[in-house]
Amino acid sequence: MAAHCESGSITSLLNHSGMKITEPMVFGISSGIFFGYFHKMKSFAFPTFIVRNKPGQIRKNLSKRTGVKFYTRDFRNQEAGQGALDMLISKGIPTATQVDMFYLDYVPSWERVHINVHFLVAFGKEGDVYKVSDSYFPNPVDLPVASMNKGRFAQGSMSPKGFLFYPEYVPQSFDQEKAIRRGIKKACFNMLSIPIPFLGIKGIRLFAKRIIEWPAMARDTEHLSHEVMKINILLEDQGTGGAGFRFMYATFLQQASDIIHKPELKDLAKELMAIGDGWREFSLFAAKIGKNRDLGDEKFKQLSDLLYQRAEKEEDFFKRLSKTIN
Amino acid sequence: MKEKDGISECPEQQVILYVEKEDGKYEAMQTGSYISANYLDDYFLKRGTLEKALGEKIARGEINAIEYYMILEDLTISELAARAGIMKWTVRRHLKPGNFSNISESALKKYSIVFNITVKEIVTRQSGNRN
Structure with a gap:
C-alpha cells in the first residue's frame, strides 16, 4: 500500500527491480508537490483543484534525475493493448498501467469516479482475471479482464490509451544529492514562478478569491454540500498522504536533509508539517460545514481566509526553501 | 501531524x-479514511436524494435518462461526448427530453459503456420514471 497511485506504483516497481527508494523520495525528486485551481473547464462539471504535478511527470522527472529508464507504450486498439500487457505479465514483469478508476470493480461504489489518471500494477493473470496491486488497497486484488480493458481504454480527457510502463533499466546507483537538489529547485519554480494565474501559489490565491462564487454555481444546497465536502476528499483521501501531499513532501525533506547534509531542511520539513496541519484544518472545516449544510456566505468567507493564509505561508516557505537549496 | x-x-x-x-x-x-469514517452516511443520503430528484425530473419530462446518468456521474456534455465518441452537438440533441426515443441503439450502447451499465438499465430508467 502507498499514499499515491503514481508515486506508489513507481516505488514498488523500482523496489522490485532492486532499487531501494522510498515513496516520499520518488515524489520529492520528481517535484511532485504543486497546486492548480480550475474554475471553469469543459471537462469538469464544477470548479476543482489539483495538489500534484501533471500525471506522468513523476515518472518522467524521476527518469531524468536518476537515470532509470522506463519502457513506455500506448495503444490504438484494445486487442494490441491487452496482448502487450498479457505478454509482459507472462514474462514475469510487473507492469504499471493507466486506467479510469470508474471501472475498477474492487473499488467501493462511493470512491468510483471518472478519473482517467489512476495507476495500478498488474503482476499476474489467471483465466479472465488480472492480479493487481493498487496503491490504495492493502492487499492484492482481482480485476476481470473486461473491466481492466474498459478502464485502460476509456475515452475523454487524458484518456489512458492503454498506457503501460515498467523500469527496463535501473542504475546501480545515482547522484542522490544532485537529483534531490534538482527536484527541489523545480518544485520551488513550479510553486513560485510559473507565469500562469491559476498555478502554484497564484492558484491558491485564485482559489481563495473564487471559492466565494461556489454557492451561485451549485444546483442546490445538496450539490453545494457535495462539492464542498469533495475538498476534503481531494486533499486527504485521493492518495495524497494527507494535507494535499504536504505531509509526504515534508517527509521527503526530512529524508533529504541527511543525504545532502543540509540540517536546515529538517527545520523546513517541520514547518511544512505545520503548513500541512493548516491544510488539514481547512479540509476538516469544509467537511464539517458540508455535512451540516452550514453553507452561508460567512462560511465561504472563512474558507477563503483559510486559503489566503495557506498561500501566504507556502509562498514564504518555498522562497526560503529555494534559497536554502541554491 | x-x-x-x-x-x-x-x-x-x-x-x-x-x-x-x-x-x-x-x-x-x-x-x-477520515471522511468515509465520519461522513459516508451523508454521501449515501445525498446520492439517494439526487437520484430521487432526477427521477422525478424524468417523470415530469424535464430531463431524460441520459442526462440523469450524466449528472449522477458528474460529467459535462463535453466530457460525455468525448467518452462516448459522439459529437457534442449530437449529445446535446440526445439530451433533449423528447428525443430519447430517437436515440439509436448504437448510441445507447456507447452511453451505457460510459455509465458502466446496460442499455436495458438506461431504457428502464427512462420508461420507469415516465410511467
Whole structure:
C-alpha cells in the first residue's frame, strides 16, 4: 500500500527491480508537490483543484534525475493493448498501467469516479482475471479482464490509451544529492514562478478569491454540500498522504536533509508539517460545514481566509526553501 | 501531524498518511479514511436524494435518462461526448427530453459503456420514471 497511485506504483516497481527508494523520495525528486485551481473547464462539471504535478511527470522527472529508464507504450486498439500487457505479465514483469478508476470493480461504489489518471500494477493473470496491486488497497486484488480493458481504454480527457510502463533499466546507483537538489529547485519554480494565474501559489490565491462564487454555481444546497465536502476528499483521501501531499513532501525533506547534509531542511520539513496541519484544518472545516449544510456566505468567507493564509505561508516557505537549496 | 491525530476507524477504506512518530521521524501510517469514517452516511443520503430528484425530473419530462446518468456521474456534455465518441452537438440533441426515443441503439450502447451499465438499465430508467 502507498499514499499515491503514481508515486506508489513507481516505488514498488523500482523496489522490485532492486532499487531501494522510498515513496516520499520518488515524489520529492520528481517535484511532485504543486497546486492548480480550475474554475471553469469543459471537462469538469464544477470548479476543482489539483495538489500534484501533471500525471506522468513523476515518472518522467524521476527518469531524468536518476537515470532509470522506463519502457513506455500506448495503444490504438484494445486487442494490441491487452496482448502487450498479457505478454509482459507472462514474462514475469510487473507492469504499471493507466486506467479510469470508474471501472475498477474492487473499488467501493462511493470512491468510483471518472478519473482517467489512476495507476495500478498488474503482476499476474489467471483465466479472465488480472492480479493487481493498487496503491490504495492493502492487499492484492482481482480485476476481470473486461473491466481492466474498459478502464485502460476509456475515452475523454487524458484518456489512458492503454498506457503501460515498467523500469527496463535501473542504475546501480545515482547522484542522490544532485537529483534531490534538482527536484527541489523545480518544485520551488513550479510553486513560485510559473507565469500562469491559476498555478502554484497564484492558484491558491485564485482559489481563495473564487471559492466565494461556489454557492451561485451549485444546483442546490445538496450539490453545494457535495462539492464542498469533495475538498476534503481531494486533499486527504485521493492518495495524497494527507494535507494535499504536504505531509509526504515534508517527509521527503526530512529524508533529504541527511543525504545532502543540509540540517536546515529538517527545520523546513517541520514547518511544512505545520503548513500541512493548516491544510488539514481547512479540509476538516469544509467537511464539517458540508455535512451540516452550514453553507452561508460567512462560511465561504472563512474558507477563503483559510486559503489566503495557506498561500501566504507556502509562498514564504518555498522562497526560503529555494534559497536554502541554491 | 502527530500519529495519534491521523487515526480514523474505517476498515472499508484504508489510506496512507505521512505522520510524525513519537521519535520525531516522519513516516507512513496506514489508517482509515477520515471522511468515509465520519461522513459516508451523508454521501449515501445525498446520492439517494439526487437520484430521487432526477427521477422525478424524468417523470415530469424535464430531463431524460441520459442526462440523469450524466449528472449522477458528474460529467459535462463535453466530457460525455468525448467518452462516448459522439459529437457534442449530437449529445446535446440526445439530451433533449423528447428525443430519447430517437436515440439509436448504437448510441445507447456507447452511453451505457460510459455509465458502466446496460442499455436495458438506461431504457428502464427512462420508461420507469415516465410511467
